[in-house]
Amino acid sequence: MSFPNPVGLSSFDQLSQEPSFDALIIVSSTIGFSHHEGIDAQIRNAAKTDHRVGKEIVFLHSDDCPGHRLIHAPTADLTRDVADVRDFGDAAKQAIEMAKNAGAVNPVIAVEGLPKHESFQEALSVAYLSACQSLWKPLEGREVVGEEKLEPVKTIGLLDPDNRLDINYLAAVESGRRLARDLCGTEPERMAPPKFAEYCEDAFKGSDVKVTVESDRADLEQKYPLLAAVARASQSVTRHQPRVVHLTYEGEGPIEQTLMFVGKAVTYDTGGADLKVGGHMAGMSRDKGGAAAVAGFMKTVAELKPKGIKVIGAIGAVRNSIGADCFVADEIITAHSGKRVRIGNTDAEGRLVMCDLLSHCRAQATNEANSQLFTIATLTGHAALTAGPYTIFVENAPARNNKLASNLQASGEIWGDCAEISRPRREDWKIIRPRSEADDLLSSNNGASVSVARGHQFPMTFLSVASGLDEHGQYSDKPLPYCHIDIAGSGVESGDWQHDKPTAAPVIALAGHFLKG
The missing domain is CATH 3.40.630.10 (Zn peptidases)
Structure with missing residues (x-):
């Protein structure tokens, strides 16, 4: 049961030492690239003649990029009160599909223009997890057509100059999400x-x-x-x-x-x-x-x-x-x-x-x-009607006294599983x-x-x-x-239960709270 393995890169210079990488994806709220002057200049020059740059995803040929493939994927406006880390994930989903369709099998993701607020601290991780969500194909299709053909992307490099990422943690979370998608998304026989x-x-x-x-x-x-x-x-x-x-x-x-x-x-x-x-x-x-x-x-x-x-x-x-x-x-x-x-x-x-x-x-x-x-559980249509694409936590008094749901919610906000x-x-x-x-x-x-x-x-x-x-309520001898x-x-991406991809919610939020210490 494979998925694109995350690979941490502490500097852009490492790319020249890893010839297998074949595309650079920049997920950004700005125009430019702080890790390489030549690529930065190319993006800014492109923006002068192509007004899509910084507004929608674009593909550029670049001799300075692995595989000569450069993809600039802008986020939504992060100054909005409703902006959150999922804006980086949404852009990464579009970009990874473009990279795959262009023939890349080992792309690298970098993030730019991160707000200083702590709620965006896991933007690069969220970009990786979102890219994996986009690349997943149904188990029945993989079994018949083959994983090699349907899921050609093998690794995803993550440019992490501050060495913040826990690569093993990301791989473990994605391993769990992939199992969850397979179990949920497979037909009834x-x-x-x-x-x-x-x-x-x-x-x-x-x-x-x-x-x-x-x-x-x-x-x-x-x-x-x-x-x-x-x-x-x-x-x-x-x-x-x-x-x-x-x-x-x-x-x-x-x-x-x-x-x-x-x-x-x-x-x-x-x-x-x-x-x-x-x-x-x-x-x-x-x-x-x-x-x-x-x-x-x-x-x-x-x-x-x-x-x-x-x-x-x-x-x-x-x-x-x-x-x-x-x-x-x-x-x-x-x-x-x-x-x-x-x-x-x-x-x-x-x-x-x-x-x-x-x-x-x-x-x-x-x-x-x-x-x-x-x-x-995927229990009630009322939950979907009430909260739209969001998970709902309904807790008893002992859980509320322990701030269980609020802690899970806070974890979900940081990791994009809201x-x-x-x-x-x-x-x-x-x-x-x-x-x-x-x-x-x-x-x-x-x-x-x-x-x-x-x-x-x-x-x-x-x-x-x-x-x-x-x-076993809050006033009992043994509250539970x-x-x-x-x-x-939240169980599928956009509400079409027959066709949409399962999301594996709330695996990310649970892992972020209980396992990421």
């Missing part, structure tokens, strides 16, 4: 639950991450009754049968922090008995982006091998099929926590897939060091309240989340209550910080 589990097993072979996979139907029904209900109609098709994937990493030395992630891997979501109609089923093979991000973050952990930390990933991989044996609204199912859950809508399946896994994590967390729990923050409110409990003595809570309303007030907050409340986590991460808006 190639990445059905058993194959999703197999891909995870292969990805962690020989690493410090232990992988175990549960597949026995009786065991799944006993340990994860809500997940098993969602998967019920898929059991008759062997290749669609559910899997629970456990990923565990334990670093060297005394464990000072435990991170527990639960990921939703609905490998195809028909909506179940509450069938998705009107063309809304297209793209539902990407309803596994949350679990893909969990696996991706674990891959980054495996590459970096941090000490003193334990990281646990629990993935529920199911297909929400429709058929004679599908679960239906009105059923009452007793969760692992003992809570009786009345099904409100079978198209609100993701919270059911994660709930029992979260309950098991909750039970384990009380015996672990400094536990923090997360669910990650997010918004929300919190549960008392109205959310009213939505899921029981309506009779027959059950303890309702899984969802029976309308689309986009039409319901607080449509992305109340599912977090359901997860908290149904998993038993609400019993919990943050639900909804990536329905």
